Amino acid sequence: MVEEKARGGIANARIVDTFLGIEGHGILIGSMVLNDGQGDRMFGQYVLPGPRAAFFVRRVLETLGLSSWEALLGTLVRAEYEADRVIAVGHILERSWFVPGEEFAGVGDAGDTD
Secondary structure, three states, X not given: OOEEEOOEEEEEEXXXXXXEEEEOOOXXXXXXXXXOOOOEEEEEEXXXXXXXXXXXXXXXXXXXXXXXXXXXXXXXXXXXXXXXXXXXXXXXXXXXXXXHHHHOOOOOOOXXXX
């Protein structure tokens, strides 16, 4: 069930798929598919040039308390929504959040595919 919050809603979700690789025209992309019991929702799809790639991977892993990208699959997380878009992921128990739209400022070139 999604809790109401000023910026949207927050729900528990499980990471059911991940992608970190090169898509389309040689563009590095990072994303996760989250299932909150209401269906699958995409988090990420961020274009990751230069230093943004390392920043994205590190912040996802630090936020969720993991040491490798492979450990993401099956992990329970908190997901924050704005409409149907996942804008942040958080640790399931701790007050630790990764909000790429806010945190990418000043880290390499901006850009996402949404």
